[in-house]
Amino acid sequence: MKFIRIILFPIVPIYYVVTWLRNYLYDRGIMASKSYETPVICIGNLSTGGTGKTPTIEYLIRLLKDKKSVATLSRGYKRITEGFILADDEATADTIGDEPFQFFRKFEGIKVAVDGDRQNGIEQLIALKEKPEVILLDDAYQHRRVKPGMNILLTAYYNLYSKDIVLPTGNLREPRSGAKRADIIVVTKCPVDLSDEEKERIASKLKIKSEQKLFFSHIAYAEEFISKQGKLALRTLPNFTLVTGIANAKPLVEFLEKKNLKFNHIEYPDHYSFKPSDVEMLSKKGLLVTTEKDYVRLSHHENLEPNLYYLPIEMAMDKPEDFNALIEQYVG
CATH class of the missing domain: 3.40.50 (Rossmann fold)
Known part of the structure; x- marks a missing residue:
């Protein structure tokens, strides 16, 4: 490259x-x-x-x-849909993109919209009955x-x-x-x-x-990994596999290394669309830790869910x- x-x-x-x-x-x-x-x-x-x-x-x-009243407007990178979409209970990472879906599932009471044409997206939002x-x-x-x-x-x-x-x-x-x-x-x-x-x-x-x-x-990292199963404190975590599909995983890797955690890192490109073969391979790796953005794209796979955790971050x-x-x- x-x-x-x-x-x-x-x-x-x-x-x-x-x-x-x-x-x-x-x-x-x-x-x-x-x-x-x-x-x-x-x-x-x-x-x-x-x-x-x-x-x-x-x-x-x-x-x-x-x-x-807050709204976010993204283009919805790598979504399978087109045009303006206002997130609702049917939304997924595939229909609105991973980052918008992360906003939607994380914050109640905000509007999350996607549109490649930002001008049209804004006009659609301000035309809503309850506009942001x-x-x-x-x-x-x-x-x-x-x-x-x-x-x-x-x-x-x-x-x-x-x-x-x-x-x-x-x-x-x-x-x-x-x-x-x-x-x-x-x-x-x-x-x-x-x-x-x-x-x-x-x-x-x-x-x-x-x-x-x-x-x-x-970046302020949490001291616990989170999943649908609950939480795991960093200091109690056994060997695990770190899975990332972000632009630069270096800060996260350095943070985990400073915590003296033992892990193997599998790195994918930013906004990577995980294939069935990837999911099958990851399901055999035991405990998995990933970013929150990757978690919203991986957590719906039943064979990954029991062992999949993410590390929350804040700015x-x-x-x-x-x-x-x-x-x-x-x-x-």
Whole structure:
């Protein structure tokens, strides 16, 4: 894969010009963006994934759900359906996508919708009889047809957008200059003990503008694995198999290793669609531990359910009071 990316380097300037020109046309108003009276918060990134959008959206849901009527809108990556769908009791990871289904099963009282056309999705939501008071756009930073009232841009500590290039050789969906659209930039997946000096160094690398707000977050792991059968404390866990289908499992692996847990890691691509042969193979591995996103795609298999657990995570912000105040001020 790395070799292929290297030999595709001549395409990088073409991709750069095309995406830069597209942004220029939107920035100048030559291509139209639509804004809405309903508060719309976009959570996205410049890179192709692995920046922690799901924990960030869950953080915002927890912050707002008791104060406002909240809806999430995703495209529903790898779902088998098309068009606008509002999740109901018939929803599955196949019909609305794994991450939206995770939101739906985890948080009561919120609306979870999917639509590849974010503009249409928003209009469908605000046309509901009980319309949401705030809409969280999942992974829509490059969806320029919608002009969010607030843009939150995520970049992972171990892979800052400032040291990356555009596709296909790099991982950026658009040039680094796209960061100027962000109101808030969050450096995610940081070490827990990140120093103030390191934060200042990162701020300099990212070239934060005076009107932008910069925050740092880390992943807070639970101390228990959870399943339909109950809970298992980390310290009591015997040898197990770790199964991941996420963009970057490195932080999770490092956390488990620091806990001195013994496990074998089976790694699949992000949003992997598990085949019957995969499920059959995993059913013979004994105790299985996975991420919450993978759990919603695996837990319906009866031969896996008795031995399948996931490790919950949450996003922890370095200055939660300041971050929360910005969000609450915007949504009113």
